[in-house]
Amino acid sequence: MRVALHALCGAAGAAWRESFPLGGRDVARWFPGHMAKGLKKMQSSLKLVDCIIEVHDARIPLSGRNPLFQETLGLKPHVLVLNKMDLADLKEQQKIIQHLEGEGLKNVVFTSCVKDENIKQVMPLVRGLVEGSYRYHRGENLEYCAMVIGIPNVGKSSLINALRRQHLGKGKATRVGGEPGITRAVMSRIQVCDWPLMFLLDTPGVLSPRIESVEMGLKLALCGTVLDHLVGEETLADYLLYTLNRHQLFGYVQHYGLDGACDDVASVLKRVAVRLGKTQKVKVLTGTGDVNVIQPNYPAAARDFLRTFRSGLLGPVMLDRDVLQSLPLADP
Numbered sequence: 313m314r315v316a317l318h319a320l321c322g323a324a325g326a327a328w329r330e331s332f333p334l335g336g337r338d339v340a341r342w343f344p345g346h347m348a349k350g351l352k353k354m355q356s357s358l359k360l361v362d363c364i365i366e367v368h369d370a371r372i373p374l375s376g377r378n379p380l381f382q383e384t385l386g387l388k389p390h391v392l393v394l395n396k397m398d399l400a401d402l403k404e405q406q407k408i409i410q411h412l413e414g415e416g417l418k419n420v421v422f423t424s425c426v427k428d429e430n431i432k433q434v435m436p437l438v439r440g441l442v443e444g445s446y447r448y449h450r451g452e453n454l455e456y457c458a459m460v461i462g463i464p465n466v467g468k469s470s471l472i473n474a475l476r477r478q479h480l481g482k483g484k485a486t487r488v489g490g491e492p493g494i495t496r497a498v499m500s501r502i503q504v505c506d507w508p509l510m511f512l513l514d515t516p517g518v519l520s521p522r523i524e525s526v527e528m529g530l531k532l533a534l535c536g537t538v539l540d541h542l543v544g545e546e547t548l549a550d551y552l553l554y555t556l557n558r559h560q561l562f563g564y565v566q567h568y569g570l571d572g573a574c575d576d577v578a579s580v581l582k583r584v585a586v587r588l589g590k591t592q593k594v595k596v597l598t599g600t601g602d603v604n605v606i607q608p609n610y611p612a613a614a615r616d617f618l619r620t621f622r623s624g625l626l627g628p629v630m631l632d633r634d635v636l637q638s639l640p641l642a643d644p
């Protein structure tokens with residue numbers, strides 16, 4: 313099904329798949345079991361901290377957070393940082409905030425660590441919460457300490473580095489990476505502010521062992537919180553295509569110089585591969601002998617499609633649009 317872009321943009325999106333085939337996928341396999349260990353260690357360090365800064369991806373503000381965080385670390389004041397706002401479509405930001413408030417999350421900040429947006433809002437919020445809370449045995453301690461938690465690859469280390477940059481004018485203290493699972497050493501304690509003297513504990517990303525649905529798993533994977541090969545790069549590319557088309561985000565057509573939007577992943581990846589020169593010659597045995605045919609490198613094309621999306625080149629996206637639409641209308 314291929315339609316010219318100009319024809320498409322006027323259409324109401326009815327031409328696109330209404331649902332993504334989710335059957336038969338074993339989501340449990342995508343989520344490594346070792347993560348529970350990290351959570352235990354975090355729990356045992358809880359007495360050292362005054363506040364929890366939970367970082368999550370602003371493209372999935374209403375899904376994919378690890379419920380175990382609340383269950384095990386929920387006693388301390390809590391700030392939710394929705395990071396990567398530069399990649400998120402936040403037209404419905406107020407609705408998101410209202411919904412989170414309804415769930416008891418009153419301290420929410422949207423940030424971008426690559427654009428240094430709203431980073432300066434984080435420390436005053438943490439300071440206010442710590443000063444307004446009962447610090448138990450830490451009451452005498454003039455140093456403040458917050459633990460930075462979250463699922464993998466949401467920007468925990470980047471946030472710590474951005475806070476150091478903003479408040480101390482200092483460079484990177486903790487390693488940042490495009491793949492999930494970069495922060496492995498549990499609990500490095502890093503100074504981010506002089507006044508008040510504030511330290512942050514960086515922690516490894518911990519996914520929920522109970523992912524609600526395959527679709528939530530796919531959203532998490534699109535955000536790079538799960539290693540792509542565990543899901544399958546072509547499956548993930550197909551879910552991305554499905555999402556972009558449903559949201560009428562046709563930037564990929566222009567980016568790859570395609571002659572129209574399309575909902576069939578094989579034909580999109582074929583064109584992407586040809587466009588990028590990611591093709592390979594293979595020998596095929598026919599009735600009349602061997603012939604060389606040019607075959608598109610589908611996995612390479614899928615990787616490029618995902619990388620391009622994640623770098624923001626296909627435009628901002630709200631992967632929780634379905635969740636937002638299913639919410640009751642907010643009170644005026």
Ligand SMILES: Nc1nc2c(ncn2[C@@H]2O[C@H](COP(=O)(O)OP(=O)(O)OP(=O)(O)O)[C@@H](O)[C@H]2O)c(=O)[nH]1
Nearest residue numbers: 424425465466467468469470489490493494495517
């Ligand atoms: N576009 C964008 N990318 C970001 C932002 N913050 C972090 N990143 C990128 O996201 C990736 C992961 O960042 P990290 O800071 O390593 O994430 P983490 O949560 O510490 O990752 P783990 O150690 O796997 O738990 C890196 O490629 C960062 O450059 C942001 O605000 N916007």
